[in-house]
Structure formats: C-alpha cells, structure tokens
Amino acid sequence: MCNSFKDVLLPDLRLSLTISPRWGARCGVLVRTFAATVGGYGIAALWGALLSAGLSRFEGVATSGAVLTGMLSSFAICVCVVMWVFAARDLKRMALGLLIPAVLLGVALWLLRATA
Amino acid sequence: MKGAFRQSMAWLHTWTGLLVGWFLFVIFLSGTSAYFQYEITRWMTPEQTVVVTSQVAAQNAMTWLRTNQPEAVAWDIYLPGKRGGPVEVYWTPKPEAGKDAVRDWEKDTVRLDAATGQKAAGRDTQGGYFLYRFHYDLHYIPVIWARWIVGFCAIMMLTACITGIVTHKKIFADFFMLRFGKGQRSWLDAHNVSAVVALPFILMITYTGLVTLASLYMPWPIKASGMTEESYYAALYPVAPTREPTGKPAAFINLDKVFETTRQRWEGAGIAYLSAVNPGNAGATLTATSAPDKRMQTRGDSVQFDGVTGQILWVSPVRGVEAKTESVMVGLHAGRYAGAVLRWLYFIGGIGGTMMIATGLVLWTSKRRLKLPDPARPHIGFKLVEKLNIGCIVGFPAGIAIYFLANRLLPLGMTARADWEIHSLFIAWGAVLVWGFARPAKRGWVEALSVCAGLFALVPVVNAITTPRGLIHSLVSGDILFLSFDGLMVLTAIGFAFAARKVARHKPMVKAKTKASKTQPEPA
Amino acid sequence: MMSDAFIFLLCLGAFALLLAAMSRHQQEWFGAKLARPLSLSLRAGGFGLLFAAWLVAGFTVGFAYGTVVWCGCIAVAALVVIAVNINRDRLLKYLRR
Incomplete structure (x- = not known):
C-alpha cells in the first residue's frame, strides 16, 4: 500500500528534488500528517465557532443551542478536512484547500464578532 | 485522478x-x-442476591442517612436502576460556625446494599x-x-x-x-x-x-x-435554585409521594438521583432527577419539591431542539x-x-x-505490529478474564482489594504482551489464544467453587443473570479456542523452501 | 419480546429474498438462473419486507426505539444469511441426504 501511495505523492517530489523518491514520499506523508492534524482540528474549530456565533444571531435560537450545533457538527468537518489533506493531488493544492476555507471562516467569524 | x-x-x-x-x-x-x-x-x-425497586432503595438510603447523618446539611442519593446495583450516598457535614459547608467526595460517602440499607456487605x-x-x-x-x-x-x-x-x-x-x-x-x-x-x-x-x-x-x-x-x-x-434554611426543624417528606408525582410527570421513568438540601429543616428542599432507562434522551429532567409539604417549587425547563x-x-x-x-x-x-x-x-x-523480501525474517516494524497485535487482541481479553477470576480468588478482607482486581487485569495483560514478544509470532498467537480460552473457561468453574451460585445452582433456581454470564464466558472460551485451532492449522503461503529452512530449528 | 422476534424474522426473510434475487446465488443454490422478472420481484419483495419490518417495529415499540431495534435486527439477520450462504455446500449436501 505504501508503494502505491508513493505514486500518488510523486508530484510532491518537485518540492524536494534533491532527495530520493522514497524520502520524498515520506516527507510528503509527514507534511500531510501535520497538515491534517492542525488543519483538521483548526478548521473544525473555526467552523464550530462560526456556527455558534452566527446562529445565535437568529431570533428564536438559544445561544446554548447555537453552541451545540457548532460543536456537534465540527467533528464531521474535521474528518472531511483530514480526507482532503490526503486526497489532494499535490502539496500546493492541499495547502490552498486548507487556507482558503480557513481564511474565509476566520474572516466571517471576525466580522461577526466585530459587529456583535 | x-x-x-x-x-x-x-x-x-x-x-x-x-x-x-x-x-x-x-x-x-x-x-x-x-x-x-x-x-x-x-x-x-x-x-447481594436481591434486586429491589429504586423506590425501596431510596427509602432504605433515607433511613440510613436519618440514622447516621442527621446533622448533615445536604444528602445526595444515587439510585440503582431496574438492573440492580448498590446505592451510592453522599452527604455534606454540618460546617463549624462561620465556615462554609464543604463535602469531601472521597470520605463523605458510603455504598449501601439497596435491599438492606446497610453498608454493602461482601467483597470490595x-x-x-x-x-x-x-x-x-x-x-x-x-x-x-x-x-x-x-x-x-x-x-x-x-x-x-x-x-x-x-x-x-x-x-x-x-x-x-x-x-x-x-x-x-x-x-x-x-x-x-x-x-x-x-x-x-x-x-x-x-x-x-x-x-x-x-x-x-x-x-x-x-x-x-x-x-x-x-x-x-x-x-x-439548569440547576434548581437553592433556598435558605429557617430556624425551625420539620419532618422531611415521605418519598412515596415524590416517586408517585415524578412517575406521572415523566411517563413512567424512574428516579436516578435525589438531592436533599437542609433535610429536617422547615426550609428543606428535595430535587429528583429522572433516570435514563425509559427514554432515549439521556439527560434527566428535574423536579424540586418543598422538603416538608411536597409542593413543587421548580421544574427544569423544556430542552431546545439542539439540546x-x-x-x-x-x-x-x-x-x-x-x-x-x-x-x-x-x-x-x-x-x-x-x-x-x-x-x-x-x-x-x-x-x-507475502510481499516481504524474506517472510521468515520480517523487518522490525512488521514484527512490532505482529507482536502488538497478539499483546492487544489476546492480552486485553485475557486481562478481563483475570479481572473476573481475581474477583473470586482474592481474599475478601484484603486491603485495597478493588484496586488489586484492577491491577490483576493489567498484570495479566502485560504478561501476554511480553509473552507475545518473546515467542515466534505464530506460536505466540496459538499459545496466547489457548491460554485466553482456558482463562475464560475457568471463570464459571472458579465461580462454582468459590460461591454457592455455580452453574448448576443457577440452572435449578433459574438465575438468568448468572446463567447468561457463565454461558457467555463459556462461549468466549470456545471462540478463543476456535481461533487458536484456526491459527494452529493455518499454513501461511510462504515459499516452501524458505519455510523449511527457517522454521526447522524451532522445537516442535 | 414477541414483536422483536417477528421483526427479526421479517429481516431474515428480507435478506433471504435479496440473496435469492442475485443471479450468482441462484446458480449456486438452485442450479440455474431465474428469469429476470422473477429476480426483480424477489428483490422488490426483499426491500418490501425490510420496510415492513421497520413499520412493525415502529408501530409496536415506537418509531424512535423501533428504528434502533430494526437496525440491530438487520445486522444480525444479514450475519445469519451470510453464515448460511458461506456454508451452502455443506448445507445442500445435508439436505440432499
């Protein structure tokens, strides 16, 4: 299984031309593992926070209810992000796919908090 | 793509x-x-052979508290459900003048036999x-x-x-x-x-x-x-509001009324938890929280009663859809x-x-x-996974079997007996782990699985020897719980024995030549 | 208890029908492939039974509780059908005797 994944990770090698393909693949795995952990939890947390801050603006939604909605749905987001990190064709795409939603969520959250 | x-x-x-x-x-x-x-x-x-309703358990616990902790400023009773078990009782001792009431969760508690209302007898x-x-x-x-x-x-x-x-x-x-x-x-x-x-x-x-x-x-x-x-x-x-005690003493309400009222309110659900504040005082309150054994919603509903008149003072609000x-x-x-x-x-x-x-x-x-360069001499990572598999997949169940056996075999009066039951589990688990690392993989599997099967098979045997509630007694008296437990132990033992036999008979698809040369030195 | 048993039997029947609706298993169990319309109605019958089991569960023990029971029954029924299918040769030999 490891060997087959090396083919998937080959585009990563462009970032590390000087080392052997084997080590290149390993580095790719390492980078992705880190990105999945930090990105997965971070984006899930941002999502939960945004939902919590956003939904409680609506009339008839209890603040504690909005918090729960954010909290309970965040785990699904976390899994999706982890899958994206390992599914992305190369590291550049992967990073963009993490940063864009993170920035969007962050800005939206910041706007909500600023106008509160 | x-x-x-x-x-x-x-x-x-x-x-x-x-x-x-x-x-x-x-x-x-x-x-x-x-x-x-x-x-x-x-x-x-x-x-403990008798299972009583939570209502009887609550009455018994209340009697114990009245007799043994009449001065306490708060009583808390964790009731067993329909499936039995002990009653856990906590109290907050009356503080010295000018100090706040504090509960030591380790010390101010006792486990009572639900049926007798006395300190739970038997093994710890x-x-x-x-x-x-x-x-x-x-x-x-x-x-x-x-x-x-x-x-x-x-x-x-x-x-x-x-x-x-x-x-x-x-x-x-x-x-x-x-x-x-x-x-x-x-x-x-x-x-x-x-x-x-x-x-x-x-x-x-x-x-x-x-x-x-x-x-x-x-x-x-x-x-x-x-x-x-x-x-x-x-x-x-939400937690029920507190009420200051008055100077006057007053008899605490009868629990039957509380059980009756809550049963009607909660569509038949029982009480899991009772909390009395200032019992014996005219300002006493009693809060009952529902048991999760009737409804899919696990968080309980609460009702606070006046501790003297039984009047309802407060009801926990209806939950929102998210909650x-x-x-x-x-x-x-x-x-x-x-x-x-x-x-x-x-x-x-x-x-x-x-x-x-x-x-x-x-x-x-x-x-x-199959993909290893030399299947008889796998690399370290492969070996580690293989050994950890044995240590975990067989070790933990073996530990559970030992936990049950230790419950029957450790001396009743032993200090920290409950802790040692738990230590036994981990000692046995560790032993299997070490055994797995010490032996060649296949033999490790077969031996560990066999031992594990033996341990589970021993549980009903040891139970029959050390208690009067052995398999025959359970059959005669129709003790479904003990029958099911012992039966499940036998089934688990059979399962592990079956697995051991399967592994022992399994011939890995390895090149015949390598296999012959590498495995021969091992004693048969 | 009775209703649980009934729900389980319905699920068991459902999976048996679903199994019989697959041409590969028709070959193995009956020695010949069944006509396509028959297969399709077997499949429909299987899904119909599953739905019926859910309805029975819902009306006897309530739809929330019943759905959970139904899920559990489906799993066990599927397991039984798989176990029977795996031991097909042994079973058929025994039946022929």
Missing part, C-alpha cells in the same frame, strides 16, 4: 486504522462490556463500573489525557470508516458475494463482513462517542458565542434506555465493531507478509 483518489483513501484507511487500532480495540471491547456494567457488577458481588469491587470508566478514562493516567487520547482515536476511527467506505464501495454492492477462503482472503472477508454488518452501529457509536465529550474536545464554539463555560453549562443543564439532539445522541451511545433484547443487539454490534478492528489489524500483517 479517480484511481489516485481511491488509492490515497485506501492508504489513509490502512494507516489511520493501524495507528489507533490497538487503542480502538481496547476502547471498543471495554465499551461493549459496559453495556452490561450493572449485570457485571451483580455477578462480581455475588453476596468496582465491578462493571471499572470497565465502563476504562472505556473513556483509561487507567493509571490523568483522565483528561485519557479522554484526549480516546477522542483522537475516535476521530481517526471515523476517518478510517469513511475512507474504508470510499475505498471499498464495492463490498456493499456484492454484499453476499463474500466467501471465506484461505489466508489473506479470509481475513479480508472477516474484516469486510464485520465492517458491513456492524457499519450503522460503528458510525453511530463513534460519532456519538465524540459527542459525549464534545465540550472537552471542541470548547471554541462556547468561547465564540460570548458565553462563559459556567453560563453555558447553566443554560444547558434534545445532544441528549438523544449521548443516549444512543450509552444505550441506557435499551430493554433486554435491544441491549443484546447493542452488545452484538459492539462485538462486531471489535472484530472489525481486530481483523483489520491482523489483515495489515497478513497482507504484507
């Missing part, structure tokens, strides 16, 4: 599964056994409660670390499940095509069958498991909402609402999940063995 996607998902499935597989096995197995935690506790306290044990707490608090490490570890494993489990589904969509299509063959194929089949059959359960249990500790794992939504943790919990789990959802999700996870049949279905689901994890772990090695 599509092929690449599937490949990377397959890769993710393999490695997330392997990374947390051993933890998941232990978490799943202990959680599965926790569906019978009260039954296990009753088996482990064989001196944590019973099924230990297996339940071990499921998410582990042992020997701070609980917060443990819960983070378990949470990490759960999210990895979810990832492994989803990637497994993405990778192996086909197994849903040819659900019935599965055939048991030889070698790797049969492990794959076993993994697939347990995964597909238990999938609804596994997905539900993993997600709702994360939900049970959501506010620990994901506190950010609370912060973002502008609430503090205190105000959040106060909004979600209800959370309550149902946690309820689905813990299954406290389930009747006997559904409880067994839960148990089967849990065993299915455990089997899926175990077969997945074994699959990792059996898939790779």
Whole structure:
C-alpha cells in the first residue's frame, strides 16, 4: 500500500528534488500528517465557532443551542478536512484547500464578532 | 485522478486504522462490556442476591442517612436502576460556625446494599463500573489525557470508516458475494463482513462517542458565542435554585409521594438521583432527577419539591431542539434506555465493531507478509505490529478474564482489594504482551489464544467453587443473570479456542523452501 | 419480546429474498438462473419486507426505539444469511441426504 501511495505523492517530489523518491514520499506523508492534524482540528474549530456565533444571531435560537450545533457538527468537518489533506493531488493544492476555507471562516467569524 | 483518489483513501484507511487500532480495540471491547456494567457488577458481588425497586432503595438510603447523618446539611442519593446495583450516598457535614459547608467526595460517602440499607456487605469491587470508566478514562493516567487520547482515536476511527467506505464501495454492492477462503482472503472477508454488518452501529457509536465529550474536545464554539463555560453549562443543564434554611426543624417528606408525582410527570421513568438540601429543616428542599432507562434522551429532567409539604417549587425547563439532539445522541451511545433484547443487539454490534478492528489489524500483517523480501525474517516494524497485535487482541481479553477470576480468588478482607482486581487485569495483560514478544509470532498467537480460552473457561468453574451460585445452582433456581454470564464466558472460551485451532492449522503461503529452512530449528 | 422476534424474522426473510434475487446465488443454490422478472420481484419483495419490518417495529415499540431495534435486527439477520450462504455446500449436501 505504501508503494502505491508513493505514486500518488510523486508530484510532491518537485518540492524536494534533491532527495530520493522514497524520502520524498515520506516527507510528503509527514507534511500531510501535520497538515491534517492542525488543519483538521483548526478548521473544525473555526467552523464550530462560526456556527455558534452566527446562529445565535437568529431570533428564536438559544445561544446554548447555537453552541451545540457548532460543536456537534465540527467533528464531521474535521474528518472531511483530514480526507482532503490526503486526497489532494499535490502539496500546493492541499495547502490552498486548507487556507482558503480557513481564511474565509476566520474572516466571517471576525466580522461577526466585530459587529456583535 | 479517480484511481489516485481511491488509492490515497485506501492508504489513509490502512494507516489511520493501524495507528489507533490497538487503542480502538481496547476502547471498543471495554465499551461493549459496559453495556452490561450493572449485570457485571451483580455477578462480581455475588453476596447481594436481591434486586429491589429504586423506590425501596431510596427509602432504605433515607433511613440510613436519618440514622447516621442527621446533622448533615445536604444528602445526595444515587439510585440503582431496574438492573440492580448498590446505592451510592453522599452527604455534606454540618460546617463549624462561620465556615462554609464543604463535602469531601472521597470520605463523605458510603455504598449501601439497596435491599438492606446497610453498608454493602461482601467483597470490595468496582465491578462493571471499572470497565465502563476504562472505556473513556483509561487507567493509571490523568483522565483528561485519557479522554484526549480516546477522542483522537475516535476521530481517526471515523476517518478510517469513511475512507474504508470510499475505498471499498464495492463490498456493499456484492454484499453476499463474500466467501471465506484461505489466508489473506479470509481475513479480508472477516474484516469486510464485520465492517458491513456492524457499519450503522460503528458510525453511530463513534460519532456519538465524540459527542459525549464534545465540550472537552471542541470548547471554541462556547468561547465564540460570548458565553462563559459556567453560563453555558447553566443554560444547558439548569440547576434548581437553592433556598435558605429557617430556624425551625420539620419532618422531611415521605418519598412515596415524590416517586408517585415524578412517575406521572415523566411517563413512567424512574428516579436516578435525589438531592436533599437542609433535610429536617422547615426550609428543606428535595430535587429528583429522572433516570435514563425509559427514554432515549439521556439527560434527566428535574423536579424540586418543598422538603416538608411536597409542593413543587421548580421544574427544569423544556430542552431546545439542539439540546434534545445532544441528549438523544449521548443516549444512543450509552444505550441506557435499551430493554433486554435491544441491549443484546447493542452488545452484538459492539462485538462486531471489535472484530472489525481486530481483523483489520491482523489483515495489515497478513497482507504484507507475502510481499516481504524474506517472510521468515520480517523487518522490525512488521514484527512490532505482529507482536502488538497478539499483546492487544489476546492480552486485553485475557486481562478481563483475570479481572473476573481475581474477583473470586482474592481474599475478601484484603486491603485495597478493588484496586488489586484492577491491577490483576493489567498484570495479566502485560504478561501476554511480553509473552507475545518473546515467542515466534505464530506460536505466540496459538499459545496466547489457548491460554485466553482456558482463562475464560475457568471463570464459571472458579465461580462454582468459590460461591454457592455455580452453574448448576443457577440452572435449578433459574438465575438468568448468572446463567447468561457463565454461558457467555463459556462461549468466549470456545471462540478463543476456535481461533487458536484456526491459527494452529493455518499454513501461511510462504515459499516452501524458505519455510523449511527457517522454521526447522524451532522445537516442535 | 414477541414483536422483536417477528421483526427479526421479517429481516431474515428480507435478506433471504435479496440473496435469492442475485443471479450468482441462484446458480449456486438452485442450479440455474431465474428469469429476470422473477429476480426483480424477489428483490422488490426483499426491500418490501425490510420496510415492513421497520413499520412493525415502529408501530409496536415506537418509531424512535423501533428504528434502533430494526437496525440491530438487520445486522444480525444479514450475519445469519451470510453464515448460511458461506456454508451452502455443506448445507445442500445435508439436505440432499
């Protein structure tokens, strides 16, 4: 299984031309593992926070209810992000796919908090 | 692109599964056994033979408190449900003048026999409660670390499940095509069958498991909402208001009335928890919280009564839809609402999940063995996985068997007896782990599996010798609980023996020449 | 208890029908492939039974509780059908005797 994944990770090698393909693949795995952990939890947390801050603006939604909605749905987001990190064709795409939603969520959250 | 996607998902499935597989096995197995935690506790306290209603248990506990702690400023009673168990009683001693009332949770408590209302007689044990707490608090490490570890494993489990589904969509299509063959194929089949059959359960249990500790794992939504943790919990789990005591003493209300009123309010649900403040005073209050054994919502409803007149003072507000959802999700996870049949279905689901994890772990090695440059001399990583598989998949169940045996065999008067039951579990587990590392893999498997089968087979035997409630007695007197427990032990023993035989007879598909030259030096 | 048993039997029947609706298993169990319309109605019958089991569960023990029981019954019933299918040769030999 490891060997087959090396083919998937080959585009990563462009970032590390000087080392052997084997080590290149390993580095790719390492980078992705880190990105999945930090990105997965971070984006899930941002999502939960945004939902919590956003939904409680609506009339008839209890603040504690909005918090729960954010909290309970965040785990699904976390899994999706982890899958994206390992599914992305190369590291550049992967990073963009993490940063864009993170920035969007962050800005939206910041706007909500600023106008509160 | 599509092929690449599937490949990377397959890769993710393999490695997330392997990374947390051993933890998941232990978490799943202990959680599965926790569906019978009260039954296990009753088996482990064989001196207690009578199961009473929670109403009788409450009366008994109240009598004990009136006699032994009449001065206390608060009484709390944790009642057993329909499935039996002891009553846990806590109190807050009357403070010295000018000081605040403080409860020492370790000291100001006693475990009572629900039927007699006296200090629980017989052996000191944590019973099924230990297996339940071990499921998410582990042992020997701070609980917060443990819960983070378990949470990490759960999210990895979810990832492994989803990637497994993405990778192996086909197994849903040819659900019935599965055939048991030889070698790797049969492990794959076993993994697939347990995964597909238990999938609804596994997905539900993993997600709702994360939900049970959501506010620990994901506190950010609370912060973002502008609430503090205190105000959040106060909004979600409202607590009855307190009332100052008056100077006058007054007789505390009769509990029968409380039980009658709550039964009507809660559609038949019982009381799980009673909290009396200033009992014996004219300003006394009594708050009753509902038991989760009747409704899927696990979070209880509360009613506060005037402790003298029995008038209702306060009722916990109706939950919003989100809080209800959370309550149902946690309820689905813990299954406290389930009747006997559904409880067994839960148990089967849990065993299915455990089997899926175990077969997945074994699959990792059996898939790779053929690709090794020299299958008789695998590299260190492969060896490690193989040995850890033995130590975990056989070691932990063996530990559970020893936990039950220790309950029967440790001297009754021993100090820290309950702790030593638990230590025995880990000592046995450690022993199997070491044994697995010390022996060649295949022999390690066969020996460990055989020993494990023997240990489980011993449980009913030792039970029959050390207590008057052996298998024959249970058969004659129709003691369903002891019959089921002993029967399940025998079944487990048969299962392990079967596995041992299978492994012993299994011929790995290794080049005949290498095999002959490498395995000959071993004693037969 | 009775209703649980009934729900389980319905699920068992459902999976047996679904199994019989697949041409590969028709070959193995009956020695010949069945006509396509028959296969399709077997499949429809299987899904119909599953739905019926859900309805029975819902009306006897309530839809929330019943759905959970139904899920559990499906899993066990599927397991039984798979176990029977795996041991087909042994079973057929025994039946022919």
